[in-house]
Amino acid sequence: MAKRITATDVAAYYGGFKAIDGVSLTIEPKSVTALIGPSGCGKSTFLRTLNRMHEVIPGARVEGKVLLDSEDLYGVGVDAVAVRRTIGMVFQRPNPFPTMSIYDNVAAGLKLNGIKGKQTLDEAVERSLRGANLWNEVKDRLSKPGAGLSGGQQQRLCIARAIAVEPQVLLMDEPCSALDPISTLAIEDLMTDLKDRFTIVIVTHNMQQAARVSDRTGFFSLEATGEPGRLIEIDDTSTIFSNPSEKRTEDYITGRFG
Amino acid sequence: MTTLTALRPTRSVSTAALYGLGTVSVLAALGLVRGAGSSSTALTVVVTGLAYLLLAFALVLAVEGRRAAVDRTFTNLAWGSFLLALVPLVSVIALVVKNGSRRFDANFLTHSLRGIGPRDSNGGAYHAILGTLEQVGLASLIAIPLGLLAAIYVVEHGRGWLVSAVRFVTDVMTGVPSIVAGLFVFTFWVLALGRGFSGFAASLALAILMLPTVVRTTEVVLGLVPDSLREASLALGVSRWKMVLRVVLPTAASGITTGIVLAIARVTGETAPLLLTALNFDSINSNPFKGQQAGLPSFVFAQAGQPQQAAVDRAWAGALTLLLLVLLLNLVARLIARRTRLKD
Numbered sequence: 198m199a200k201r202i203t204a205t206d207v208a209a210y211y212g213g214f215k216a217i218d219g220v221s222l223t224i225e226p227k228s229v230t231a232l233i234g235p236s237g238c239g240k241s242t243f244l245r246t247l248n249r250m251h252e253v254i255p256g257a258r259v260e261g262k263v264l265l266d267s268e269d270l271y272g273v274g275v276d277a278v279a280v281r282r283t284i285g286m287v288f289q290r291p292n293p294f295p296t297m298s299i300y301d302n303v304a305a306g307l308k309l310n311g312i313k314g315k316q317t318l319d320e321a322v323e324r325s326l327r328g329a330n331l332w333n334e335v336k337d338r339l340s341k342p343g344a345g346l347s348g349g350q351q352q353r354l355c356i357a358r359a360i361a362v363e364p365q366v367l368l369m370d371e372p373c374s375a376l377d378p379i380s381t382l383a384i385e386d387l388m389t390d391l392k393d394r395f396t397i398v399i400v401t402h403n404m405q406q407a408a409r410v411s412d413r414t415g416f417f418s419l420e421a422t423g424e425p426g427r428l429i430e431i432d433d434t435s436t437i438f439s440n441p442s443e444k445r446t447e448d449y450i451t452g453r454f455g
Numbered sequence: 456m457t458t459l460t461a462l463r464p465t466r467s468v469s470t471a472a473l474y475g476l477g478t479v480s481v482l483a484a485l486g487l488v489r490g491a492g493s494s495s496t497a498l499t500v501v502v503t504g505l506a507y508l509l510l511a512f513a514l515v516l517a518v519e520g521r522r523a524a525v526d527r528t529f530t531n532l533a534w535g536s537f538l539l540a541l542v543p544l545v546s547v548i549a550l551v552v553k554n555g556s557r558r559f560d561a562n563f564l565t566h567s568l569r570g571i572g573p574r575d576s577n578g579g580a581y582h583a584i585l586g587t588l589e590q591v592g593l594a595s596l597i598a599i600p601l602g603l604l605a606a607i608y609v610v611e612h613g614r615g616w617l618v619s620a621v622r623f624v625t626d627v628m629t630g631v632p633s634i635v636a637g638l639f640v641f642t643f644w645v646l647a648l649g650r651g652f653s654g655f656a657a658s659l660a661l662a663i664l665m666l667p668t669v670v671r672t673t674e675v676v677l678g679l680v681p682d683s684l685r686e687a688s689l690a691l692g693v694s695r696w697k698m699v700l701r702v703v704l705p706t707a708a709s710g711i712t713t714g715i716v717l718a719i720a721r722v723t724g725e726t727a728p729l730l731l732t733a734l735n736f737d738s739i740n741s742n743p744f745k746g747q748q749a750g751l752p753s754f755v756f757a758q759a760g761q762p763q764q765a766a767v768d769r770a771w772a773g774a775l776t777l778l779l780l781v782l783l784l785n786l787v788a789r790l791i792a793r794r795t796r797l798k799d
Contacts, residue, residue, distance in 0.1 A: 253689055255614060282692025292683040296705040306691035309701055355687070362691055 199226035199396040200266045200365045202247060207261035208425070209242050209251055216242045218425035220261075222415055224366075229388055229397045231407035231434065234417030235449065239426025240400045243417070244368050247398065248284035249277040265366070282310065285364035289371040291351035293343035293358070300339040302354055306362035321361050328394075329357035330387050349380020356387065360395070367391065369399040373406065385410050404450060408438050416446045468518050476514060480507040504535055548778070555775025558768040564776075568737040568749075573761040580773050582739040583754035587780070589743040590654045590733065590750055591723050594661035599715055601662075602669025609670075610677040611699050621670075628667035636663040637728030645732060652734045654743030657750065660728035665718045672714025676707045709792035716788040720781045726752035751777045 202224040209217045217239035224230045232240040245251040246259045249270060263270040270280050293302045301308070303322045312318070322339070326332040331353040335346070343354050352372060359367060369388075373381040388397055388410050401407050407414050415431035430443045441447045484502035488495065508531055516524035563579035571578030605625075609618050640660040644650050680703050688698040704711070729735070734747035735757050751773055758770035 248690065250686065250690055253686065278692055278694050280692075281690055285692075286686075286690035288683060288686065288690075290683060292681070292687045294684060294687070294702055294706070296702075296708070305688070305702075306693065309688065309691065309693040309697050358687075358691065 199394065201226045202366060202396065202398075203262075203264040204243075204247070205262040205264070207243065207246055207259065207263060209239070209246050209259050210257060211254065212256040215425040217246075217417075218427055220417075220428045222428055222431050224396060224398055225413065226396045227392055227394075228412040229392050229399060229410050230431075231411035231414045232398065232400045232417060233402070233404060233407050233414060233449075234426070234429075235419075236402075237422070237426070238417040238419045240415075240417045241370050242426070243428075244370055244398060244400050245286075247366070247368055248286055249280045250286060252277065282306075282362055283364055284366040284368060285359035285362060286368045287352070287356050287359050287370065287372045290375050291348055291355050293346070293351050293354050295342070295344045297343060298340045299335050299343045299346070299354060302343040303357045303361050305358060310362070322357075325357040325361035328360050328391065329353045330383060330390075331357055347380070349376050349383060352376060352380065352384060353387065356384070356391075360391070364395065366396040366398065369397065371400050371402060374402060381406070404438075408434060414438070416441070416443070416449065418445055418449065466518050468515055472514065473511065476510050477507060480504075480510055507531070508535070551771065551774050551778055554768070554771035555778075556772075558772035559775050563769070563772050567739045568754075569739070571737070573763040573766040576765045576768075578769065580749075580751060580754050580769070580776060582736065583749040583751045583773065584776060584780075585739065585741060586654055586733065586736075586743075586748040587723065587751040587777075589741075590657045590661060590729070590748070591719060593655060593658035593743060594665055594722060595715075595719055597658065597662040598665035598669055598718070602666050602718075603673055603711070605666075605670045606673035606677060607699055607704075609674055611695070611703065625667040625670045628663070629671065631663070631667075632727075633660075633664055633725045634727035634731070636660045637731035639663070640728070641731040652732060652747040653745055654733050654740070654748035654750075656732035657729050657748070658743065660732050661722040661725060664722050664725060664728070668718035668721060669715060672717065673707075673711050676710030676714060677703060679710065680706045712788045712792040716785055719784060723781055723784075724752055724777060726756050729753045730756070751780070 204223075205221050207217065207220040208215060220239075220243055232244065234240050242251060247263060247270075249259075251257050251259055259271060261271075265280075265283065269275065270284075294305060297305060300322055303325050304318045307318060307321055312321075323332060323336075326335065331350060334350060335354075343351065346354060352375075356367075356372075373384050376384065385406065388399065391397060392412075399407075399411065411434045413431060414434045414437040416429045416437065417426050418429050419426040429445050430437070430441065432441070437446060438450060441450065447453075480503050483506050484499050487502055487506075488499045508528060511531060512524050512528050515527045562577055564584070565581050566577065566579035567582035568578045568580075569582075605621060609621050613621070637660045640656050640663070644656050644659055645652055650656065684702055684706060685698060688702045689695075693702075729750045730753055733750060733753070735753040736747045736749045740746050740748045755770045755773040755777065758766045758773060761767065761770075
């Protein structure tokens with residue numbers, strides 16, 4: 198169920214401002230791909246073009262091609278809602294639905310897409326919570342509000358919510374930046390588990406994290422403020438961190454820049 | 456060199472001392488006001504307040520120092536303003552309850568004014584209560600869905616000039632005097648379309664008055680729902696309308712309820728539009744679509760205009776009914792809002 202993403206010459210705009218330009222890369226199935234780079238280089242923007250969340254912002258648009266296996270996500274007649282169901286997303290800050298219980302938060306994606314039946318939902322909720330390593334902590338209080346959990350638990354709840362709809366790709370936009378080291382570790386372990394089933398793309402500011410969890414790493418950068426961000430290089434994580442082919446990557450990784 | 460321990464006050468003014476100060480203030484104020492040859496209670500209260508403010512400042516200054524004295528003074532000022540703001544509210548309620556309870560009985564609530572003269576001591580507002588419930592109910596049926604949908608359009612879907620147009624029109628409508636809304640319905644519905652006076656005509660006028668309040672408050676509350684929740688639901692592959700219906704609206708529910716209750720409460724007491732649209736009526740007319748109909752505000756207006764005490768008493772009882780109605784509405788809305796929230 199994990200699929201390959203191939204982006205070709207992707208450019209993204211916010212109104213008249215070009216945020217990223219000419220990004221072409223391949224994301225391998227059943228692996229973790231990390232995107233690193235300085236602030237404002239467009240890595241989050243690129244991530245959001247992969248499940249058509251970029252265009253949700255008024256005035257934002259995307260050019261180029263993004264293939265999921267062989268299907269163009271921006272092709273004529275492709276439903277953005279269906280794309281997002283196939284490619285899930287976890288955000289920087291945990292954002293459980295405040296009016297819903299833990300159970301309902303996890304079941305939200307299924308319920309809102311019209312899937313009914315208590316048994317189906319019960320199974321999906323347990324499977325997703327187990328998948329997010331949260332089941333044991335919350336199984337006795339599934340009817341309590343999701344907002345009552347700790348930050349790290351909330352983020353794992355959001356991951357459970359995202360994987361409950363059985364996506365093929367999971368995009369994570371700095372999922373640990375609002376969390377403490379222990380919760381971060383829990384999420385990193387989780388990513389390693391999840392990559393058996395999903396294709397994972399993670400944007401992170403933390404290079405150690407990229408080195409720890411990812412199989413491949415892409416480095417984004419921009420020439421100057423106001424210029425669009427570009428993909429500088431993408432390679433196996435070990436290569437990027439030990440022997441990058443681009444000088445700028447090396448400068449960034451060794452802390453000489455950014 | 457000041458250390459932190461040096462900054463901590465070594466002595467402090469006890470609560471008992473402040474009570475003592477209060478007593479002294481009352482006595483001093485009484486002495487001053489009486490001494491000046493006045494027996495006004497209001498003046499005594501004001502002088503007591505000022506005396507307490509000054510004395511407390513002096514005492515705290517002497518014992519705890521300047522910073523604590525200023526702090527104490529501003530706390531006292533805040534409390535004083537709070538009490539002052541309560542005065543009109545409490546006195547209105549007290550007056551209505553006191554005068555209204557004279558005729559607020561089962562007879563009043565179950566009988567109309569049919570065949571009752573201004574001098575008769577019986578007769579009630581049943582017909583007016585019924586009329587108000589119908590008129591406000593119908594007005595709510597028109598204005599609430601319309602207002603909610605307009606606000607949802609503006610916040611969730613709207614782009615460009617239409618949004619500014621909706622905002623501008625609601626702003627202008629907020630400022631429309633109620634009698635103008637009444638006149639509009641009178642000329643348009645009652646006269647031009649020839650529908651005649653009816654409870655429904657009143658509902659139309661009330662709906663015009665409710666609409667901007669509903670739109671504005673809903674718009675503000677929807678704007679407070681964090682965008683991250685919208686993104687979270689969109690990222691789950693949920694369509695926009697379901698996102699609004701199942702995530703955004705429930706999150707904003709209690710705020711929206713408050714806004715709606717405020718809008719209903721506002722129009723429940725409107726008198727001017729009723730007089731031009733439903734007129735007034737002494738007997739029960741349960742059909743809001745045909746013939747003139749009473750409403751509580753017009754009932755109060757008509758009864759209060761009579762010179763006889765029995766009629767004036769009915770007017771007060773009507774006012775009390777109106778007050779209780781709005782209070783009841785508030786309570787019900789709060790209960791609904793609480794039920795939709797999750798328990799911790």
